[in-house]
Amino acid sequence: MEYEKLFLEEIPDALDLVRHAEDYRIEYNTVRPHEALAWNRPHDVHASTADPLVPNFLKPANLPTT
Template identity: 60%
Template structure:
């Protein structure tokens, strides 16, 4: 059971979860050269003045 959970965690950590240190890209995408490290791939909220 521990091996299954460890494998699930490895998949989530390296394939599904974006990482702040690599501009919110996923490690697998960076490793395969599919990510552009100059452009973060997450949506940002715009904070516009209200007046």
């Protein structure tokens, strides 16, 4: 668990700490891409929807020039 993630705001009790930790776990596994997984998300690699050796970058949109 990232140390600085839990200390960005005051957490008054254990139940709030549990909620904070769970929110961070969800963000870490489903939102944030990981360099070690070729910039894929751990949940996608675990669910076999992404290859941990092949980057899964979004392709840039080609906008019309005129």
